[in-house]
Amino acid sequence: MAKPTLNEFVTARIAAGNLSEDDVINVRRYVYGDMAVSVEEGEALFRLNNADITYHDTWYELFPEAILDILVHQAKPEGYVSEDKAAWLVNQIMADGHICGKTELDAVLHVLEKAREAPESLEQFALRAVADSVISGKGPTRSGLDLKPGVIAEAEVELLRRVLYAGAGSRGVAISKAEAEVLFDLNDATIEAENAPGWSELFAKAVANYMMAMSGFTPPSRKIALERENWLEQPGGFEGGLGGFFKKMFSGGVGGIRDAYGDTPDPFTARGNEMLAEIAANEVVTEDEASWLVERIGRDGILHENEKALLRFIREESPNIHPSLRPLLEKV
Template sequence: MSDYRLSFPACVVAGKIRLSAEDMLLLRKYTFPEGIKTSDDVVTLLTLDACCPEKCPQWRDYFVEQLAHFIVHHCYPIGSLDEINVDWLRQVLCEDGVLASEIALETVLHVMDITRFVPLSLTLLMLDQLRVALEEQRGAYAARRTAGRAIGPDDMAFIKRVLRDRQEPGEPALSPATIATLEALDRATSPRPAEWHGAAGSADHLRNGKTPPLEQPRRWLQVPDSFFLQDEMVA
């Protein structure tokens, strides 16, 4: 058995079918009085999300904002991301390389919105969500799409959000790996809107760009292996 136990009232809420707005008030008052500030808080947040099949609308915003804020502003490197952060996001929020839930997808997008630096590996992971949606029709991003095999306006907005410029002066607009991923998307889609033709075609002259340097991996938040054993989450 795991040594990890939820405290009250989280232990009661985790056993419910639906996490209600009233439960949210209790959790914010007693379980997370200062928000998500520690690794134990993160484990509790993830456990509650996994244990309750239904959640009130307020849960999604709270989960996304609190987890993203913790990752970016309470973990090394403060205000930024490194490869260990990305590995953790991939391990905890992805299934077979795909963000399977809407809340996981929104969390990673919000992390990218508020951080100073996004590692190339995270950019490629997010662009790959669109490729998998186009080719395999699976994952959280596939569930929100309505354009079939075509690149639609929402897809273009998603790509622009993922590729938001955070590079230093003198760096190329796109790395070679990013260009290759965009080309894979180009091959996977049909028909192609004019805006997509412009984005894909403009990548050709950037092929010799330099890949942004990645920071060396360092220690980061540890989630116990027992978290992934569903029957051991709640005492």
């Protein structure tokens, strides 16, 4: 009797309603039998994951690992996620009509954290998925625990931080306007909730990062990567590794960005000095940035505590505040 195909095996397991540890081992043999994971095999894995059956714990390790291999480790050049592959991932996630279950979110985060470069749209998709889950009380943020609609718990704060760090590693350090808008939407939706203390700090620093650190470290283009694919592994890289560089840069706000580039040794010193000059210029809050912030903060006519924290952070870090922000700053 011929061995069933992967799709046949998946169909049988879905009909049975469960995936045992032995089944997960068999799935791994199917997809890694030729030492690579094809797009078609990835689609079969999504079909199995979307079935909402009972899964052995090892499934939650295999699924993100396989998706990571498809999008990042098997990419040419390795580590660079194309727009097409990112769109494929989002389409697979949305195929069952649900916005990103926990296993799928883990897969997206694995991709963002391991990729040298990924489309910004993928990171925004993950950020929005977490925000929507917090607001609705349904979704991928905490496995095995009930979500309380409209409340940001510490687990969600750390997950949002992880998404933002992942976006920094794959795309650049500066928070984008689109990311800042998502964070403001989430803040507006949970403004009166008993949120975790860490949310106020994350919100303030992330939005201030967008306003005052518009420029940031950017990975090389795909074209350059084809010529210098191992550039991150060259001697003299960032102290503490690239992840530590980005974490220090982001977690310390604008001061952290300066400190991070101050630690940058050759051959990156020249670029680091350029970035320090750009960041110093961008610390000045411009008229457009100030207008955007005034509009966002003033939507409900009330200056809330998280927004006060943001304004205090800007007042402390920015050497030149635009006049349109001064009336708001006088209230904090």
